[in-house]
Amino acid sequence: MSKVGVAGLSLAAMVVLTGCGAPAPAAGPPPSAPASSSAAAPEVAVLAKSTPTRVRVPRIGADSSLVSLGLNKDQTVQVPPVTQPMQAGWYDGAPTPGEKGPAIVLGHVDGAGKPGIFYKLRDVAVGDEILIDRQDGKTVRFVVHETQQVAKKGFPTDRVYGDTDRPELRLITCGGVFDKGARSYQDNIIVYATMVE
Template sequence: MRTNRAGGRHGTPWRAAGAAVVLTVAMAGAAMLGVAMRPETTAPPPQPLTQAGPTPSADRADPDLVPPSEEPRDGAAALPRSQPTAVSIPQIGVHARIVPLGTNPDGTVQTPPLEQADLTGWYEPGASPGETGNAVIVGHVDNRNGPAVFWELGALQPGSSIRVSRADGRTLTFTVEAVRSYPKTDFPSTLVYGPNDRPGLRLVTCGGQFDRSARTYLNNTVVFATLAE
């Protein structure tokens, strides 16, 4: 049995027929639909399906993660928008292609196909990696065949490096600031999808205990990172 240091994956649920590992994040308002949205929007951020509502007021506070300030902080300069094409995390052996994702008709965020669990997905309505704001990349932790692309995501530590290649030819390096595990019923929507005065990156997958009756994980593992200078 392997353990996720940020909340853990327990057992081997991919051996249970039909086990599906998906990120269930709902949109908080119709304004979030479509691909024209940019980080400067004031629309409410996406929330977990069980937390969907008109405001993100139920978000958990995290004293180690400071919300955006009114004044820009020092750091790497933001870049123009460009689609990410690949993510590399040498520490955990991730070298994966990134596909753009939108939302489903029911308002949930799309995920990469479960049968292509080596893919990651970029939440296209949000910021692109390198833009001011939080770029969000999601990936499966496993499927019925075994570990998937973000199986070891919770093993990352502050200071770890994440490299993201973009369509404009740039490869950006992000530095991990924190790794957290949150119950899906208490997902920190604003910290993940909300505004940021710096170019931020959020990696999200499933984690925690696997509920065999519901065939889903109870938590989400979230990696918080910022563009390195």
């Protein structure tokens, strides 16, 4: 397992985005699923660890610096402040973009009564590019190979956080219907991408 590991899968299973999250998996191992659906992706050189500093998703005009996100006391993944809905963050318990494994970038769909950085994430399509700038001066390019809208109850923890045999990226936000009573979105939007250069 990568540094996320089995324990990390359990710890990172909840992605809480202002009342919108992915529930922790039930006790026992997560359901089996392929680690990656990008089997035809070209081989690329794996990069050394380097803190990501910026994310850009040209199709939807998203462009944000990245703040480091760890875990809350309740073992949910931290998110950027809802008062700054245009701020994206990266989960520092996962590989950095360009390292082998899935890097995780989180952003709000909305907040403080305004659209968030990933407000249009549902419009991203297979073949779109995502650019991540790193502290070492490199810009890593990823190409989307899958998008998914999934109920929080069925959040695919193993597919999102599990090991992959190449550098990959996940973008995650809220989606679906907003439950006013629970003050929470019912779904997550997940974008899966593979590094191409």
